[in-house]
Amino acid sequence: MTMAHDLESDPKNSAGGRVGALLVLTSALPIFQAVLITPILSIVRDADSQHAFATFALRCIVAAPAVSVLFLLPFFGRFADRFQRRHILIFGLTLYAVSGVFIYASPGLISMFAGRLLLGVAVACVMTATASLTGDLFRGNERNRILGLQYAASAAVGMLFPIIGGLIALADWHLVFLFYLIALPLILPATRLPDRIVAAPGEERSFRALxxxxxxxxxxxxxxxxxxxxxxxxxxxxxxxxxxxxxxxxxxxxxxxxxxxxxxxxxxxxxxxxxxxxxxxxxxxxxxxxxxxxxxxxxxxxxxxxxxxxxxxxxxxxxxxxxxxxxxxxxxxxxxxxxxxxxxxxxxxxxxxxxxxxxxxxxxxxxxxxxxxxxxxxxxxxxxxxxxxxxxxxxxxxxxxxxxxxxx
CATH class of the missing domain: 1.20.1250.20 (MFS general substrate transporter like domains)
Incomplete structure (x- = not known):
């Protein structure tokens, strides 16, 4: 019996429920980082003496994670198939939190750009690992239910957190980046995800076989x-x-x-x-x-x-x-x-x-x-x-x- 069937044999069992909840939460992290920065863009621009440069730089800062994601996805997709997916997820969650602390501690535009590039690496890990783990651990109707909940969670984050981020920014816009620490509590449950059988070096099939x-x-x-x-x-x-x-x-x-x-x-x-x-x-x-x-x-x-x-x-x-x-x-x-x-x-x-x-x-x-x-x-x-x-x-x-x- 595969681990996917172990979790789905009773979709309401505590193990399957905890894993499903974890994957729903991690699926919302990519949109979470995007919507948090949107309300503070004008504040960050006005805080810089060179408005024209700041406007251009902020557009680059917003797009920076997507650049990292596009370049790194082929590598992380292969890593997720070659190694344990939970290790990729744990690395991504850790890097997600670290990037937020880095930007908070060094809030200059150049540092923000570097931190957001680092965040893109984390997002690539989290997105790839979350999607592939959902495919590994669930089947049929239960998988469909989890995928629906993942989109619902992302939509809820996209609706609520621009408002929350804007309210936090009224006090101090730097504090917004500490919200990235929300990834840390997810690391412990991620370490408890089940292992899967991976191919030994030289035995794995090429993606062209698919x-x-x-x-x-x-x-x-x-x-x-x-x-x-x-x-x-x-x-x-x-x-x-x-x-x-x-x-x-x-x-x-x-x-x-x-x-x-x-x-x-x-x-x-x-x-x-x-x-x-x-x-x-x-x-x-x-x-x-x-x-x-x-x-x-x-x-x-x-x-x-x-x-x-x-x-x-x-x-x-x-x-x-x-x-x-x-x-x-x-x-x-x-x-x-x-x-x-x-x-x-x-x-x-x-x-x-x-x-x-x-x-x-x-x-x-x-x-x-x-x-x-x-x-x-x-x-x-x-x-x-x-x-x-x-x-x-x-x-x-x-x-x-x-x-x-x-x-x-």
């Missing part, structure tokens, strides 16, 4: 979904301002709205997956995004905009756990680290590509038309996923159909 084509759909859907999400992140406040809703409170409420529906839908993802296939869920997710962005492109009513954003959040809450679950269902444990690293790489690609694409679109056709174009693109993705599930059914599609019919 069929990559079935994984590309998960990577593509996650990258596209990230790009769609980032249109709200980088443009919604400007779009609302153009409609006459200039209050930052209105923008804050609007930006937090997708998180609310995303949390709810992600929590329910495990139940949804029992009845629908991966492709059908992907089609539903992108259909929700399409309807939402189409409504945003044409309406000027704030209540309708809020409703549209709720639909978008539901789509995001379905897409991310679905991509992770789909990928992990297709790889064996010996390849899970490198496959999971690919998911993180897809997210980074979406985040980097989005500002470049949207800047060109918004400049040439305007904000409303940009939302309309993205809505149409989401509709095409939804139709492709739907017809793919009908014309070339995956084994997962057949199982979902049997479950929905109450068979087997």
């Amino acid at each position: 069929a990559l084509k079935p994984l590309l759909g998960s990577y593509a859907l996650l990258a596209i979904g990230t790009m769609v999400l980032w249109l709200i992140t980088i443009q919604l406040a400007f779009h609302l301002s153009g409609l006459g809703y200039t209050s930052p409170v209105t923008a804050g409420i609007a930006l937090g709205t997708p998180c609310l529906s995303g949390i709810l839908v992600a929590i329910l993802y495990g139940r949804v997956k029992r009845h629908l296939s991966f492709r059908t869920i992907a089609a539903a997710a992108f259909l929700l995004m399409s309807v939402s962005y189409g409504a945003i492109s044409v309406t000027t009513s704030l209540p309708l905009l809020i409703f549209a954003l709720l639909l978008a959040g539901a789509g995001f809450g379905l897409n991310q756990p679905n991509c992770s679950a789909w990928l992990l269902s297709q790889v064996t444990t010996e390849f899970a680290g490198r496959a999971a690293a690919g998911l993180t790489f897809a997210v980074c690609v979406g985040q980097i590509a989005a500002p470049l694409i949207y800047q060109a679109l918004i400049t040439s056709i305007g904000s409303a038309a940009c939302f309309a174009v993205v809505s149409f693109a989401c509709l095409l993705v939804a139709l492709a996923a739907f017809f793919k599930s009908r014309l070339a059914p995956h084994p997962d599609d057949k199982l979902a159909a049997r479950s929905a019919a109450g068979i087997g």
Whole structure:
């Protein structure tokens, strides 16, 4: 019996519950570090005498972890497959806390940039180890439930901690970086994670032995979904301002709205997956995004905009756990680290590509038309996923159909 089945034989047992809770918490650390720094950017800039340089430097500081993640993911994916994943996680958690203390102790812009690069190393470790451990230790419905909770936790952090970080910054913005010490209490439970059998040197199979084509759909859907999400992140406040809703409170409420529906839908993802296939869920997710962005492109009513954003959040809450679950269902444990690293790489690609694409679109056709174009693109993705599930059914599609019919 594998350790995955040991934990899942009774999903409510204390060992499985503790491990699941740990992996949900570690999955929120990457977004935690990002949202904490956002509220203090203007304060840090104003504290520097050279505002122009400080503005440019802060943009680099915000992006620094993503740079480290992109460059190091291939290595940490391989390390996670070659060594015990819990060791990678423990190293990442330790480095996460150390980077926060380093930035707090040396708050200059250059030191902040170096500390954030170091933080990127920690994030690469934590993201890769968390995703691959989730694939190792859980199967089927329980894995789907954990993946849904992971997205819900990240969405909750993204909604709440910008406010908390802003309140802390009113007293002293340096204190925000001490919040990175939250990783330390997670180290002890991480040391108790079960070991897995790893291949001896020279016996491990090359990643080329894994069929990559079935994984590309998960990577593509996650990258596209990230790009769609980032249109709200980088443009919604400007779009609302153009409609006459200039209050930052209105923008804050609007930006937090997708998180609310995303949390709810992600929590329910495990139940949804029992009845629908991966492709059908992907089609539903992108259909929700399409309807939402189409409504945003044409309406000027704030209540309708809020409703549209709720639909978008539901789509995001379905897409991310679905991509992770789909990928992990297709790889064996010996390849899970490198496959999971690919998911993180897809997210980074979406985040980097989005500002470049949207800047060109918004400049040439305007904000409303940009939302309309993205809505149409989401509709095409939804139709492709739907017809793919009908014309070339995956084994997962057949199982979902049997479950929905109450068979087997």
